[in-house]
Amino acid sequence: MSLSTNYFSPDYSTARARFLRMAEAARGRLESLVLDAGGPTGEALTIDIAWFGSLQPHRVLLHSSGLHGVEAFAGSAIQLKFLDSLPEIPDDAAIVLIHTLNPYGMAxxxxxxxxxxxxxxxFLGPGEDYSRAPDLYGKLDSFLNSTSLPSWDYFHLKTAWFRVRYGGDRLREAIAGGQYEYPRGLFFGGTKLQQGPEKYQNFIAQRLAxxxxxxxxxxxxxxxxxxxxxxxxxxxxxQAHRAIFGPRVEPLDRDLSSAYRVRGGIHSMFYRLFSEVELFFLSQEFGTYNPVSVLYALREENRWHHYGDGSVDHPTKHRLKDAFAPNDDSWRQRVLVRGRELLKQAVEVAFTASNQP
Ligand SMILES: [Zn+2]
Structure with a gap:
């Protein structure tokens, strides 16, 4: 058994149990935000929060995983490893670990x-409405969100044709930028703030006041x-973040033209809530396979969910999991190493005394 197996869990229930056990062993205060939805075996779905240090902190290191459900395996593993050896926390500070912001998706x-x-x-703000989709998304809807069971249907050939016709950048922007018109489609942003995000937003607004x-x-x-x-x-x-966190820092919308920005990102909620606070928000994004393979995995799983029975023991589910958490020890080791390195950097930035008077 390799080292990464101790941290990379096979499923949501195992990850959750490990997180609760290890957080308790590290003397964290535990709190769970319970969702109405249930898991595949009827298990409860919760956003679990482990809190270390001051209850009314001035300085906070916050680490979250699983906003995108199936992407949670890496973030959860990083958190479990971090719990093995937490750093010292100054008296006026806290470390807050948020385990799986979208437990439904992980389960x-x-x-x-x-x-x-x-x-x-x-996470749209006041005055932003849950509507609209890029025109090009509308044109691609019947292809992207095919209303039939997963089957071979020239996906790669059609994708190649669309790339020639519309250009890779425009295509990526239209597909992945988000849409609010096709509720069974990929990258759907919803019609209102969802239960998990709402509970999470309330939690941090109150507890990090x-x-x-x-x-x-x-x-x-x-x-x-x-x-x-x-x-x-x-x-x-x-620029400011790159000066502190180094050359891996990139702007969130680097692939998108100014014509269409991703709306409703979780970072935007933080910048709204903490406009008076010194805030560093980083999405640590680990690469896996090429975008066409990832899109294919998303599309086939989406068909299975809406037009099949959606059960988790299905080839489309296994493929999706592999697309976001490759079953490859070298990939997993790299995630653990880089997750740890960034946390170390973040601890220094968060807990080093400010130069301000
Ligand atoms: Zn993601």
């Missing part, structure tokens, strides 16, 4: 939640070069 091997919502498109500085890391997988990580940040803070 059911979906990237979206119980209402088919991509939660990283769901005293903070002056937050370093937040939200772990994702599936985008970028295999086993390499990118630190995606809000474009406005790109």
């Amino acid at each position: 059911w091997l979906r990237r979206v939640n119980e209402a088919n919502v991509d939660l990283n498109r769901n 005293s903070v002056e500085r937050i370093v937040a890391i939200d772990v994702h997988t599936g985008l970028g070069k295999y086993s390499e990580d990118t630190l995606l940040v809000d474009e406005k803070y790109y």
Whole structure:
């Protein structure tokens, strides 16, 4: 058995049990945000939170996993490893670990939640409405969101043709930028703030009311070069964050033109809530396979969910899990090493005394 097996869990229930056990052993205060939805074997689905240090902290290191459900395996593993040897925490500070922001997606091997919502498109602010889709998404809808069981239907050939016709950048932007018109489609942002995000938003608004500085890391997988990580940040803070966290920092919307930005990202909620606070929000994104393979896996699983019986022991589910958490020890080791390195950096930034008077 390899070392990464101790941290990479085979399923949601195992990951959750390990997290609760290890957080308790490390003397964390535990709290669970319970969702109405259930898991494949009827198990409860919870966003579990382990809190270490001050209850009214001025400085906080916050680490979250699984906003995109099936992407949770990497973030969960990083958290379990971190729990093995937590750093010292100053008196006025706290470390807060958020285990699986989308437990439904991890349990059911979906990237979206119980209402088919991509939660990283769901955090719209006041005055933003849950409507619209890029025109090109509408044209691609019947291809992307085929209303039949998974089957061989020239996906790669059609994708190649669309790339020639529309260009790779425009295609990526239209597909992955998010949409609010096709509720059974990929990258659907929802029609309202979802239960998990709402409970989470309330939790941090109340419990982090005293903070002056937050370093937040939200772990994702599936985008970028295999086993390499990118630190995606809000474009406005790109230069400043790069100066602190180094050359892996990239602006969140680097692939998108200014015509269509991703809306409703979780970082936008943080910047709204903590506009007076020194905030560093980084999405640590680990690359897996090429975008066409990942899109194929998403599309086939989406067909199985909506037009099959959606059971988790199915080839489309196994493929999706592999697309976001490759069953490859070298990939997993790399995730653990880089997850740990970034946490070390984040601890320094979060807990080093500010120069401000
Ligand atoms: Zn993600």
